[in-house]
Amino acid sequence: MSPAAVRPEPGPALLALYDDALPQVYGYLLARCGRRALAEDLTAETFLAAVTASRRHPPPAMNVGWLIGIARHKLVDHWRATEREERGLRAVEEITETFEDPWEEHVDAVVAREVLDTQTALHRAALTLRYLDGLPVGEVARALGRTVHATESLLSRAHAAFRRGYSDGVR
Structure with a gap:
């Protein structure tokens, strides 16, 4: 087996970061969107995206700042989707x-x-x-x-x- 094939699983590192980062990511999102349910959904999407990103080779440097960056992108994506829906309904x-x-x-x-x-x-x-x-x-x-x-x-x-x-x- 080649050294590239034997990589440490990034999951434990992300799991260790999760406990520290969860309140910060959720707080960041809640402060910007003002709705608990939306902040919870976006927090979940953030961590799902982090899991996907952690499986890339090489894995990104996992830290709270990286997760906040993902959260920012998820929030912007949410606003873009909402805007597209509203634009479809607006005639003026x-x-x-x-x-x-x-x-x-x-x-x-x-x-x-x-x-x-x-x-x-x-x-x-x-x-x-x-x-x-x-x-x-x-x-x-x-x-x-x-x-x-x-x-x-x-x-x-x-x-x-x-x-x-x-x-x-x-x-």
Whole structure:
């Protein structure tokens, strides 16, 4: 048997990481999606994807950061799928608004979460990746599979929609 054929099973390493990483992965997802059931489903999908990835040769460096990266991709995939469903149901195009004004108001986290939940999946994804995860626009564009210019426009529309929803919710 060749040395390549005799590889240690990556399962025990992933299992050892599981106990430490589960609360962190779940917490990451829950903080971004705000719904327990969805965070639980995405956490399960994250670990299933990790099992599949751990069987590659050579296996990836398994750590919490790697799992959070997988979780981020699962969340983006979820938002993309949700957006495709919503787009199929929408008959009217969104009105594009562009303006440059830094919104420096104090934002109530509870109202902000409620307003974010009312946004389209694509707007939620863009706003979360940009402002909660702190990713630069280029990385947000890559995560969403869009060009940088399209992502800038999307962020502008999403910011305007969030701002309108937040202003309506505070009153």
